[in-house]
Structure formats: structure tokens, C-alpha cells
Amino acid sequence: MNGIHDLGGMHGFGPVDPEPNEPVFHHDWERRAFALNLAAGFLGRWNIDMGRYAREHMPPAEYLATTYYEHWLYGLERLLVEKGLVTGKELEAMRPQGPVAGVKALGVDDLPKALRNRRAARMDDHLATPRFKAGDRVRTKNLNPTGHTRLPRYARDKVGVIDRDHGVFIFADAHAVTGQKVPQRCYSVRFEGRELWGPDAGPRDAIYIDLFEPYLEPAYPEGGHT
Amino acid sequence: MNGIHDLGGMHGFGPVDPEPNEPVFHHDWERRAFALNLAAGFLGRWNIDMGRYAREHMPPAEYLATTYYEHWLYGLERLLVEKGLVTGKELEAMRPQGPVAGVKALGVDDLPKALRNRRAARMDDHLATPRFKAGDRVRTKNLNPTGHTRLPRYARDKVGVIDRDHGVFIFADAHAVTGQKVPQRCYSVRFEGRELWGPDAGPRDAIYIDLFEPYLEPAYPEGGHT
């Protein structure tokens, strides 16, 4: 979706404002909201792409007016109801009305294994033959789906060069909506700043974006119109 | 600027929500904010493009969280200070500290003439020879200025056809920043929905956008890569 989360290239946000000696958390509720997200995620009722997609549904004014862990909290509440772990009524009253069948909270003993996973989105490389290789010129498609996508608006219908083939990963766009693990090649694509932003961009700026193969098509050779 | 005001094509805002029997104003402060904007504008210290550009500077979270006349109020306060009619101190204290030389408030008697102006942004047609004519294929440039522009993000680097030549108008981008009245042709350009939004757009949707000549360059003929 062309959501408010897709911030790349926007003006008007003012300077970056780093905080000296910033703590990991600023409030105790942030600690709990963070941990609740992870712990509820371990129940396996949704995947990380569904998690991102849920947060993207926060109303735009609210998204910009709130902080990161408030986005997480919004997404968590949305998913808990959507995936049937909590009813809307329970969430409103904040009182349990019945058990959830077939779900077991992750205990402290299960945590080390859960946190030290070695494989999440990566799939076996043989599941998808690469269509492109390093050095190939590609054009991103002009896609504007209402569903989830990891092709940012600023990088649509733009020509770049494959920097490297990362291998095969779960295709986020499908995973967020259907939960299906569709294997797709993921490439790092290099774009010149001037291709993305026009003549005013720095002549020695390049932007590398990780893009799934379905976002890409072969580009006409240099010298043709791009 | 790629500001939060440039909303065309965004998802996530929910349905349009018309209000039955909507009044012209919802609050008395809206009446006053509206009239203050017009009356202060009549002092001639800024033009309409400066007015728009000022509103575009509202911080994004604030812009989305507030209503139209709050945007106007923000822009008015900003311009009053920027153009030296009110000092920052006066605005903060809301108390006058001194007169402004060479300024005269528009009186009731001057209003009819001011409101019934017949010519605002249009300039003499002979001031700029048209580079394009109806039927010409054009490509919009990929411009991402930090200044004011009336080329929306969703219509950059896209191919369309000149629908009509509106004649010569004050070029908004320059007018908003320098106040100079640079004459430029303004065209209505027709874009097919699929050119702007990709294959999922309706096959019989077209978007017409009024664009100044400096935004446009000739497009390669149909059949070439667009």
C-alpha cells in the first residue's frame, strides 16, 4: 500500500535529532509493549510481514503523531483480534471472556532457542532460478498495490543495476496477506541518485535497495531511453 | 517540496466522509481565520503561491491532525512574521509593539473591487511561445525540489498527451519563492491511469493535470519505450 509508512524522499520533517546517551527504552510501557509483541509473535499466528502490514494500517495522522512502540502496540492489538486470539470485546473491556484453544505461551525455557534462530525469511536457493545476475540493468515496475509491498514509492519505474543476488527469500507481499511462503529471488539493486531524484541529486550518491524479482523487469540497454 | 500536502495516490486514509447539509463554516473561529487570511493577503506582502508554500511547511504530523482552516492559520502566522508585518515577539505575546510603515488595511469599500478581480495568475499570451500543442506526447521531468512545485509526486517521469494549451500564467514555483512573475505556458496534460499507476489501474481512467512548461519535455514516440 502507498501508506504513510513509505517515507523515503519526503521533505518537511526537519532535522534528524539524535539524543545523547539514549537509553534502550524511554518508558517502562515501551519495555512491556516490545516484549508483548515478541512473545505474542512467538505464538505463530502471524508472520513478520503480517506484523509490518498491520502497523501500516494505522491512520496516517496517528502514525505520524505517535512513536515507534505505539505503532507496535497498534499492530499487536490489530493482529490479536484479526487472528482470533482476542475478541474485539475483550480488547475493549480488557477482560478475558474465554480461553483460546491450541495455543501455548512460550515459557522462559523456550526463549533462548526462539531468539537464536538462524533462519527466518531465507529459503533454499534451488527453489527459484535467478532471472538476473550482477551487472544486469533492470527497471522496477510501476506497482501501486493496496496490499503490502516492499517496493518503496520512490523506487518505482526506475532503472538500476543488479549489485548482487542475495538468494531466495519468502516473498513479503504474498506472505503479509495470505501467509504463503512463496520463494522469490531477492537482489540488491543499485540506483544512481539522479535516476531516483533527478538532476539535483548528488552526482556521486547511490542508493541500494533490496528488491524481490517480481518487482523487476529487464531494462533497455544504456543509450536507449530510460 | 515532497511535502505531506502532496497526497495524490496515497492509501490508508479510509473512505470519503461527506456530511449531509454541511454548513459553510463549522465554528466561528473558522469564519474569522478565513477572513483574516483574505484580508491580510490583500495587504500585498505575499502572493497566493507563497500562501500555499507557507502551509506546506506545517510539520507533517500536525498537518494531518488538523483541519483546513488550521492549515490556513498556520500559514498566515508564518507569513506575517516572514514578511515583517508582525514580529515573532508580537505573535508570541499577541500584543502589538509597534506600527508597520506603509501598510493600509483594506476597508469595506475596497472589498467589492478586490473580490471581483478578473485577472490573477494569467499573463499575456505573447509573453511565452508554446513549445507544445494539443496532441503532443510529453514526459514530465523527475523533479524533487525542496522549494514549491505544482508537479505532484505521482505524476513525475510519466508520459502524457497535451490536451490543451491554457495560455500563459505566472510560474508558481518561482513566484512562491522569489515573488517574480515569470511567464510560462500552462497545459492540461492527459495521462492514462495505467501510465500513472500501473497495470491494476482502470483501463478507461484518465487523469488530467495542469502543468507548467518547465515540467515537461518531448516524449519519445509511441512504440518506443515509455
Added chain:
Amino acid sequence: MSDHHHGHDHAHEHEHDDRPGAHGAPLTDIQLRVRALESLLVDKGLVDPKALDTLIDTYETKVGPRNGARVVAKAWVDPAFKQRLLADSTAAIAELGYIGRQGEDMVVLENTPKVHNVVVCTLCSCYPWPVLGLPPVWYKSGPYRARTVIDPRGVLREFGVDVGDDVEVRVWDSTAELRYLVLPERPQGTEGMTEEQLADLVTRDAMIGVAQVKAPRRW
């Protein structure tokens, strides 16, 4: 889920009588701010409070969609006017006396059985004041500005307008100083109506392009 819901709720607040002392209700921050700013500008001699009153009265009671409706009705009954209206919209509209601010350069868009026009301003909220008055909240809202260019048929459906697949939808994004007025199709069964009666049928929404004009039921 959060208490940050300022924006769109405003759309459904009806008139709050926040004039001085009304019902003894306390003034909100924004009311206080606008009042203070007005005092400041009046004290500095930058604005004349009487001129403010006249401006408000003009746009609240004198200029409104009734003007546009008269233009449309005249075009329906007077083929020569219609021709002038489509050829030079600004001049033809001026024949009826509708001129001025935010209507200096008008373009009239004719709906036909094969073409449906709808107007939006994605970058701010440009609107043809002399013929339609000031824009409604929904026209200035995020949803309308965001969606009309990318999903015009979806927006139209929400307004109850189902445009057939064989009809082309033309969206006009008012990005410059041209202002657009849609000339809706004259509904069938209105042949005997007078210009004045026809004008009564023409709604603001039809002239923005988000409604069609309907014949009265019992005509």
C-alpha cells in the same frame, strides 16, 4: 487505541456556537488563538474588522453552489450559451455575473453518456469559489485528495455513482490556477421544466462530479 484522533472527526462536528459568551461555554485553544490574532492585526492597523465581517458574509451567504446551478441550467436550455460556455468558460460564466477570486480562469467539463468528469485538488484544495462557494470538508480531506486520482471509480461508488465500464472517467487535478466546473448530464424527464426549476435540481456534488443530477420523482 490512542487519543490522537483530531483530524477527520472535525468533519462531523456540527456548528458549535463559539461566538463571545455563547452559552457560557469555555473557549478552546484555537478560538482563543484566532481571537487574539484578530485583535493583534486590528490593533496594528493591518485589518479592518468590518471588512472581515463583510468577507464572511459574502462567502457564507452570497456566493454558493446556487450560482453554478444557474450556469448549468442555462446551458441545458440555451444551446448558444452552452456553446459559449464550453468554448470560453470564464466569459460565459461572467455573463451571469459570476467572476472574481478563485474563478478568474474557468474551464467547464461536459459529462456525456461516454465521459464522466470529476474534479479534485490533490496538492491543496483549489475550488471554483464564484460558482460553488467555499469547498466542503470532504473535498479538502485526505481521503478525497489521496484517492480520487488513483481510484476514481471507488470514490464515485462511495458517493453512490456507479460509472459503467464503457464510460471513461476523467479526473481533473487542479494543480494550477484553472478552476473546473462539471456540466452534468440533464436528466431525462425534465423536458418541460423551466430554467429556474432545473437550477433547483443541480447540486454542488454534481458540479464537482461526484453525483449525477436526478429528475424529481413526481415531475
Added chain:
Amino acid sequence: MSDHHHGHDHAHEHEHDDRPGAHGAPLTDIQLRVRALESLLVDKGLVDPKALDTLIDTYETKVGPRNGARVVAKAWVDPAFKQRLLADSTAAIAELGYIGRQGEDMVVLENTPKVHNVVVCTLCSCYPWPVLGLPPVWYKSGPYRARTVIDPRGVLREFGVDVGDDVEVRVWDSTAELRYLVLPERPQGTEGMTEEQLADLVTRDAMIGVAQVKAPRRW
């Protein structure tokens, strides 16, 4: 000018001790909401409060940029490790025991006199947890996410990094599940330092690419 300034102000609030009963301060809406949600999920048997405590402790005290600093320092002193690190970043980092969530697929980017790398996630705030811990507020903020891809040198200047015109800036937008770590240039004048001493010099910001590593003054 308005009272709608929720967002970025949070960045500069220091730790508010809002644990139960702390200083007797009243609980805010968001505190109450999170507490109620936790009770609900615990009561429904969906989460174990002890697991929550362990998760918090892990990411607040055990995992952090010190891990990444060790990777960088080792790469500086051990050419064979550096070679492995650039060839298969995930495996080389795992040699030091840094594996797991949000670091399953790592890519290390080497800064050189001719190339400066900087990492951002414009769409959310992806960040390599096992080597850097949880991201700082500025990394997750609108300004950083919006500007780094369109004005990287401007952003770097605000961080005090002035990249010469002859140096290429490479911005890495983490749009998929790869996680990036910048290998900064080893500062001159640190030849005699031990790996542990070098690790002390490496900051989180340098490994995101918004700072350079400086030699200690009195070395």
C-alpha cells in the same frame, strides 16, 4: 501555534520511571493501556510474564552495539576474519556468537577512502539486532527515514560527517530481510592498540554509517 506536537518530542524525554507506584505519579493512557493488555494476555494464557521479563532483559542489557564493535575490531586486526566477514557476513559474525532474530542474514559494508556506506530503513525501521541491539529513536524517526535516501550528504553533515565530493556515498535501504552493518575505516594512529581497545572506539553510529571512528586523543 498549535498543541499537536506529540511525535518527535518523545525523542527527548528521558527515562520516566513509570513502573508501578514509582514516585506516586499518575499513570498515563498509554501506560494503562499496555498494562491492561499485558494482564489480558497473561490471563488468557497467551504470554508468560517471566518470558516478558527475560525478553526485556535480553535486549536491554545483553544485546547491544558492543557486539558489533567486537566484530569491527576483529576485522581490523585479523585480515583472514575480515575476508570471511566480507565474503559471508552472517557466518563470520556467528563465529563470535552473534546470531538470531533480525540478524539471520547479515551483509557487512566496508567503508574505504573512496566509499562511505550508510544504512536506513525507509519503510519501517529494520536494524541488525544481534550486533547493534535495538535501534535508537532517531533511526526510527521520520526525518532519518525520509531524508537519508534523498539527501544523504545533508543528513551526514548533521551528524558531523562531511563526506568529500570525491567520495561515493552508498545508501542501503533495508527493504527486505537482509540486515546491514557498516565496517568503518580504522582510524590512523591506532596501530598499537589491542582488539579490545579498538572495540572501545567503535560506536553504534559508526556501524550505521552516520559517524566515523576517531582515534583517542591521547593515544
